[in-house]
Amino acid sequence: RRVRIDVVTIFPGYLAPLREALLGRAIEAGLVELGVHDLRDWTHDVHQAVDDSPYGGGPGMVMRPQVWGEALDAVLAAGPARLVVPTPAGRPFTQATAQAWAGEERLVFACGRYEGIDQRVVDSYAARMPVDEVSIGDYVLVGGEVAVMVMVEAVVRLLPGVLGNPVSAQEDSFSDGLLEGPAYTRPVSWRGLDVPEVLRSGNHAAIARWRRDRALERTAARRPDLLDALPEDALDRADRAF
Numbered sequence: 198r199r200v201r202i203d204v205v206t207i208f209p210g211y212l213a214p215l216r217e218a219l220l221g222r223a224i225e226a227g228l229v230e231l232g233v234h235d236l237r238d239w240t241h242d243v244h245q246a247v248d249d250s251p252y253g254g255g256p257g258m259v260m261r262p263q264v265w266g267e268a269l270d271a272v273l274a275a276g277p278a279r280l281v282v283p284t285p286a287g288r289p290f291t292q293a294t295a296q297a298w299a300g301e302e303r304l305v306f307a308c309g310r311y312e313g314i315d316q317r318v319v320d321s322y323a324a325r326m327p328v329d330e331v332s333i334g335d336y337v338l339v340g341g342e343v344a345v346m347v348m349v350e351a352v353v354r355l356l357p358g359v360l361g362n363p364v365s366a367q368e369d370s371f372s373d374g375l376l377e378g379p380a381y382t383r384p385v386s387w388r389g390l391d392v393p394e395v396l397r398s399g400n401h402a403a404i405a406r407w408r409r410d411r412a413l414e415r416t417a418a419r420r421p422d423l424l425d426a427l428p429e430d431a432l433d434r435a436d437r438a439f
């Protein structure tokens with residue numbers, strides 16, 4: 198099962214890194230198809246205008262609906278898809294979102310710039326297909342391209358065959374609701390810092406306990422909101438003792 202991903206943007210070069218490394222290999226292996234399209238290909242004026250002043254006034258420019266409509270009609274002609282529009286005003290993009298989208302056959306990403314895209318573009322496509330306005334976090338980027346890179350990586354790594362060892366996708370941070378604890382490799386002593394003894398003990402129960410305790414400790418310190426969100430039965434007695 199392959200996934201087809203299309204991205205429409207005024208900066209196609211910004212998406213070039215998607216063809217590097219692991220994701221590049223996944224594309225070469227045919228596990229995912231990637232199409233990057235320049236929005237300006239669907240302009241007809243000599244200035245290739247993609248933006249205009251906002252109705253109601255205010256700073257900045259808004260991206261024109263006509264150009265986006267022609268671009269998305271062309272890209273979506275290849276078949277039904279989920280349309281994703283990154284925006285700081287979107288619903289949070291989470292690992293659960295990535296998991297859900299990894300099951301889709303086609304994803305089309307519309308990268309906004311300026312103050313965003315005329316709302317009628319989302320409204321007109323939402324009438325005939327799933328459209329998600331999503332945010333990757335509470336900070337504001339200059340455009341949607343970086344957000345699309347983040348989301349494409351989070352989704353593609355979940356596709357069968359993309360990761361060397363798929364188990365790690367299951368054991369991700371967040372899959373058990375906690376942050377990952379610290380990781381270590383050789384040398385056993387480095388700049389006066391030693392690897393925790395327990396990890397070299399061979400006592401797998403003690404190692405599992407130690408790792409769980411470090412995950413609980415880190416989650417409590419850095420993301421108490423994740424602890425509060427854990428289901429009732431997620432923490433056993435040993436966890437609570439921590």
Ligand SMILES: OB(O)c1ccc2cc[nH]c2c1
Nearest residue numbers: 283284309337338339340341
């Ligand atoms: O921070 B963001 O997620 C984001 C997404 C899209 C646009 C378009 C213009 N600025 C943007 C920021």
